[in-house]
Every structure is written in structure tokens, then in C-alpha cells.
Amino acid sequence: MKVRTTDDRGAVTELAMKARWVYGATGYYRYDKGYTPHFEGCDDFAGDIVHPQQWPENYDYSGKHVVVIGSGATAVTLLPAMTAGPDAAAHVTMLQRAPSYIMAQPRVDALSLKLTKLFGTVRGYALTRRKNIWLDQSFVKLVQMFPRAGRAVIRHYTKKALPADFDVDTHFNPPYDSWDQRLCAAPDGDFFRALSDGKASIVTDRVARFTKNGTLLASGRELKADVIVTATGLHMRFCGGVEQSVDGKPVVLPDAVTYRGMLLSGVPNWVVALGYTKSSSWTLKVGLTSRYICDLIKHMDAHGDEIAVAVPEAGMSTRPLLDLTAGYVMRSMDELPRQGTRLPWRTLTSYRQDAKLLKGELFDRRLRFSARTSTQGSAAVHRSSSPVPSEGGEL
CATH class of the missing domain: 3.50.50.60 (FAD/NAD(P)-binding domain)
Structure with a gap:
């Protein structure tokens, strides 16, 4: 992997780095140029x-x-x-x-301040966190189930403020x-x-x-x-514009599908940190992603595996990765990976659903492991006959 940096004076430095895993915590915006x-x-x-x-x-x-x-x-x-x-x-x-x-x-x-005063900093923060998750998800779910009522409620508070x-x-x-x-x-x-x-x-x-x-x-x-x-508006740029390749062949992002909303199909040992676009904080999903990947790497180390690659079923139905109709999303739809229509390829939009899923099996037959010395290559079937439970879940 080559990393190119530019300092304040415009001087470019290029570094060659080796890593067993890449964690793409870049978001999906292009930060040097807006639309x-x-x-x-x-x-x-x-x-x-x-x-x-x-x-x-x-x-x-x-x-x-x-x-x-x-x-x-x-x-x-x-x-x-x-x-x-x-x-x-x-x-x-x-x-x-x-x-x-x-x-x-x-x-x-104000409620957070009261909870902290009553229960202390640690418990008060935990209760505030649970309260915010519940309120966010409940509000989004309600306005999507009852869009006319949601529009009326928002209009009411808008009129009240003006x-x-x-x-x-x-x-x-x-x-x-x-x-x-x-x-x-x-x-x-x-x-x-x-x-x-x-x-x-x-x-x-x-x-x-x-x-x-x-x-x-x-x-x-x-x-x-x-x-x-x-x-x-904004331009979208997946993985910070990094040019990905596997065995010398460029990765075509629109042909890739996300596994559990974090691994790219066909790309070994590459994680993308994508948060929630509607309910809940962006960092809630990133926290779950980080915990899951730590558990996965621990499992691989214990079994002598070095490569993990997600392999989708042939002819699997897919849909756009992001469930938003904003202009910046629609302009970039053809440049992004896609998601499946069912688990584990479907990207969940609820923290509670994700936390429950990631407390279950750590992987399934779609995620395949191998060692670098294996003659079967990166698509070798994983050695564990029964997937192990993840230690992840709610943080």
C-alpha cells in the first residue's frame, strides 16, 4: 500500500506501508472539493x-x-x-x-444533566446513551410509518418557532x-x-x-x-479515493457488495466504517464495526488464518448502499458498492438490530478464510465447521 501525503507547502511525500488489514475510516465524502x-x-x-x-x-x-x-x-x-x-x-x-x-x-x-446528578457520571452517561438511542429510532420509525402525521408534527413546531x-x-x-x-x-x-x-x-x-x-x-x-x-452539496468518495486492487486487478466498487455493512466482497481484509444515515449517531455503528473486526481478527489468529474474504452468491439481488434520496447520494450512486436484499449482505439501519446480530455468530459460510501459504488462495473455505459467537454487541 502506498500513502501519499502533502504538507502545507505542497511538498508531496510517498510512503510504502505493509499491513495485514486496512480499516477505511474515511466516511464517504470528498473533503478537498465540494459540489x-x-x-x-x-x-x-x-x-x-x-x-x-x-x-x-x-x-x-x-x-x-x-x-x-x-x-x-x-x-x-x-x-x-x-x-x-x-x-x-x-x-x-x-x-x-x-x-x-x-x-x-x-x-x-437537561435530562442528561439530571441523570448524571442522580446516578453519577458513568451510570448517568449510560442511561443518557440508551435514552438517545431509543428516542432517535422511535422518532424516525414513527415518521416513516406515518409520514403525513410526521409532516404535520414538524410543521407544528416550525410554525411555533417563527x-x-x-x-x-x-x-x-x-x-x-x-x-x-x-x-x-x-x-x-x-x-x-x-x-x-x-x-x-x-x-x-x-x-x-x-x-x-x-x-x-x-x-x-x-x-x-x-x-x-x-x-x-458534496461529492462522495468511497474509501477516501484509494485505488484498490486484488492480485493486480483493480477493484470495481459498484460490483462489490458489503458483508454485514463493513466488509467488501472480493476484497480481502478490507473494512469500511459506515455509520447510520437516519436514526442514531454515526459512531454507534462504527463502534460495533470496530468490536466485530477485533473479534474476527482474534478468531483468525487463534486458527492460523491470515485472509478473510466475503464471497456473495452468484446472481444475488442487490440494491443501492445508501437509503437516502439526497442529491449528493443520487449523483454518486453508480460509484459506490451495493448491498444485498437479505442478511448478511443487507446493511441494517437500526442500532438495536445490528447489536443483536453482532452478538450472534461471528461469521457464516459466505466469509471464507485462508492462510497465505494455502494453495487454495484467498477464497478457501473456512476451517471452522460451526461459527463461533461474537463478543461484540452493545458497547
Whole structure:
């Protein structure tokens, strides 16, 4: 494996490393470049155009009129941040093509503080953790089972957080059900407070082109701006863009299937750390993945195995890896591995289901082991006739 690093001065260093396992804890975003669609007239705009992923160091937007294009988590975070403090912008307008679901959430968990006070730090934290897992999963499950009721509940709290005359039905009425895409959380309702105070506003429309003074919308209205922030999305990059190969043959990621949501079929000893996209924290699944892989390596060491490779059944049905319809996911669907339609190839979206599964058998016949000296190669059938239970599960 070759690792290439670049320092602050642009100097490139290349290292050759050997390892028995690779743990890809890179997420699935490309961090050096964000997604920006083509906008006509970019060269005509007299102000600055900034993408959040290339934000200039110490950039001064104080006293300026800012248009933030986008309605995702980045835009929802930028709007209150740029309207707060002594260096605040004169006004921030969030220009969205379509609305998103946004809900206020307390910045401080009051119940957690009470539990810690009553039961101590360790037990209080454990109870808080269980409470949060249960609440997250219950909320997501309910709004997916009853999407109309979920939309009504979110709308109720949105109206409550905004002035009575705010046009909620235009600016907070997404064309999809909640959790078809991620729901944005506003700590202590800071997003809604900025709108209520008049420091920020929302416009729901499409960009026709950029002009010298701002953006011309499809409706014919022009938004004046000194700064345009293109919070227009992300690129996805699996395993940090590492070029994978097995025995000299490049790995075609769309042809691979995930085993238990963490191993890539046909790729020996390669783990991907993928968290939950809907309910629960991302790190909950990563914790389970780490525990499972530790148990698997211990088992292999005990039996003299060096290679583990997942082998799917021929002609197995598959589906997209991620269960989201967000633009950045749809744009990259053909570049990602896939998942199966049944276990162990199906990627679970519930922490409780995953914890229960990973407390069971450590592996099955689809995961095959061998030693490097084996003449059967990396696809040799595992030696254990009966899979052993994992020590993993809930952390």
C-alpha cells in the first residue's frame, strides 16, 4: 500500500506501508472539493463567490449582504452563524430550490444533566446513551410509518418557532417525506431565531443566472448580494479515493457488495466504517464495526488464518448502499458498492438490530478464510465447521 501525503507547502511525500488489514475510516465524502453546479454569469458577479469547503482563512463578511444557495445542513448552520456576533453580516438570505425539514433541538440535554446528578457520571452517561438511542429510532420509525402525521408534527413546531405571518407552507414544505433525506437540527432554534429577528430571510426559487449585483431568479426577481455562498452539496468518495486492487486487478466498487455493512466482497481484509444515515449517531455503528473486526481478527489468529474474504452468491439481488434520496447520494450512486436484499449482505439501519446480530455468530459460510501459504488462495473455505459467537454487541 502506498500513502501519499502533502504538507502545507505542497511538498508531496510517498510512503510504502505493509499491513495485514486496512480499516477505511474515511466516511464517504470528498473533503478537498465540494459540489457546485454550473451557474450562468459567474464571471459577471462583482462580489465574492465562496464554497464552504474552500472557505478562505479569516474571511471578512461583516456588514455585507450574503446570499447562501442551498437548504441542507451547511446552509442551515451558516445562516445563524453569519448573523451572530460583532462581525455579523448585514443580512443573510438563504436561497433554496426546495425546502428541507428543520427542527429545533436543545443545545444542552437537561435530562442528561439530571441523570448524571442522580446516578453519577458513568451510570448517568449510560442511561443518557440508551435514552438517545431509543428516542432517535422511535422518532424516525414513527415518521416513516406515518409520514403525513410526521409532516404535520414538524410543521407544528416550525410554525411555533417563527412569527405568525411567516409563510411556512412555501418555505418549509418539502416535496418528500421526512427522512427520505436527512432532517436538519437547529441547536436551541438558532436558525429560526435569526429569521424571526429579521437578520436573515428565506427565498424559495431557482437561480436563472448570476448578475453583476447578485442573482437573477427564475421568477424575475433579483437578489442583491456582496457575497454568494454556494452551499450546494458534496461529492462522495468511497474509501477516501484509494485505488484498490486484488492480485493486480483493480477493484470495481459498484460490483462489490458489503458483508454485514463493513466488509467488501472480493476484497480481502478490507473494512469500511459506515455509520447510520437516519436514526442514531454515526459512531454507534462504527463502534460495533470496530468490536466485530477485533473479534474476527482474534478468531483468525487463534486458527492460523491470515485472509478473510466475503464471497456473495452468484446472481444475488442487490440494491443501492445508501437509503437516502439526497442529491449528493443520487449523483454518486453508480460509484459506490451495493448491498444485498437479505442478511448478511443487507446493511441494517437500526442500532438495536445490528447489536443483536453482532452478538450472534461471528461469521457464516459466505466469509471464507485462508492462510497465505494455502494453495487454495484467498477464497478457501473456512476451517471452522460451526461459527463461533461474537463478543461484540452493545458497547
